[in-house]
Amino acid sequence: MAGKLLDRLRRTLFKEGEVASDAEGTDDFPESSELEDDTDCVSARLGGTLCFEGDGALESEDAGDASGPDSDSDFLGESIDNGCSSADTSPVSPSPKASTLLTRQLQENWRSSRTRSFQDKVVFEVTDASVIQEATSKYVLYTIQVIEQGMYDKTPAVITRRYTDFERLHARLRRQYGEEVEGVCFPRKKLRKNFVAETIAKRSRAFEQYLSHLHSLSAIRHSSPFLEFFYLGDLRAGQMLLRVGRYQDALGSLLNSLKLQEKLGCPHQQHQNQPQRVHWLFNLSALVSCFQELEQLGEAQEHCDRALQHIAPSLDAVPQQQHFHPLLIPLLQSNVRLSWKISKDKRRWEALLQEIQESGVDVGNQPNLKEYVVKETLETSDREARSKVRGDDDTT
Template structure:
């Protein structure tokens, strides 16, 4: 996967630090955060000191599982970009939203495990957006990756996305000239097992619903 990039300002790091300090005061007791100054914000020494402080904060978070899996870190990593992507989706500007969602998934995929809720929700949201476009580069790759990742999922909330995901991937396969019979068979097997497959919520709506349930109010 190509590198993912996010830009964050001092305020973003400060909000992350304060949130984690409030949630986990003991785990954050040794972290020293660079103070904000009213003048000299562009001084080279200050920039260097801040950068070192930010790096130390992120390194500390990476060593503590409770910090690494916190909602505060997830918000820090994706809130800015996810809000932009959702605005573009609301405006039906899917061609602009998809690269943002792709970058968001790549970033979370580097930090969290393959089948963590944050990663799978980001991947499913990307796939959902891709179904609304024709001939978007790598759409098959992302659809196939999502199907592969779901082979080992057992979380009941995340499994709610499986049928909508199958329907979305079936559409992407069809758009790219691939026979979708295999996915239709999977859906039929689920129907025979008693799963509800008719009138299913679309994948984008399902992702929003499950995300809200797992992480709290929708971002």
């Protein structure tokens, strides 16, 4: 009898030990099991590569499926909200049976590798994709954030583009830079299911990788098609609105254009005649004009001062300098007036303006800043840009 009781007690203790051990194992590895599940989820939703092969090519995205489950935007919202970008996809999927130490090491290594790979780099992230149904067409509108250095950015620049915009960019780059983009794959259209969540999610990731690859190529990064795709549209829209006196509306386009230029590194171009730098200085000048017209004098002076910091020569260099930036005198005159109105020290800019006048330049016979901004024609071709960089006025 005692032997039976002892044997029963041993079996009970053994079973309780197994349960406790299983419970401990579950508590030890919650991160690894979640990581594995999340990786599977990402693989299913964003498993596409840069080259997204479709069943065939169509001339218009609008010819895709327009009804039925393939065009259900509810599925799109669920997929985009739950899916991760290519930057968030972990290359490691540890087993739940792995040790906690190994899991933490893998995660730390992955985080550090992400940090290293994103340093000194611009990241393009598709944060939203919406199916737009119009009277005669249907398309997907992608919202793309341009973020500095792959880390948390409080002020990311944003653009919205559809597939045809990407397609137009790729076609222009192939015509003008055939060799450079020969190895760059582009997500193709499909005969069917262009509006299902899986296709849109894969295509979103492909567009992120596509833009990152283009930005890594120096010739492409400075090309007119690339700049046109990102900020030239906003810059021209702002100029047109300024011309017709719609200053408040112009501000939105100009501020977004300026933010995009800064993310793409336009202010840091060394040659002052490089297109990106020319566009950036023009954008600042247009903002000065808009803020002046709206009586926001502090903002106007701030942008004016910022532009002058990049183009103003020192007082000692004025006598030896034969040519000045065409925006220098209009910006100096604007800054002196604005600084006086807001009671800010203007002596530096007054002295520089006086020195330029004494060097023989007729500062009184110059267009004011608004006249310059309204009349200036923004470059539209790479050939014009290259001519300006060389200093050649003949662009014909």
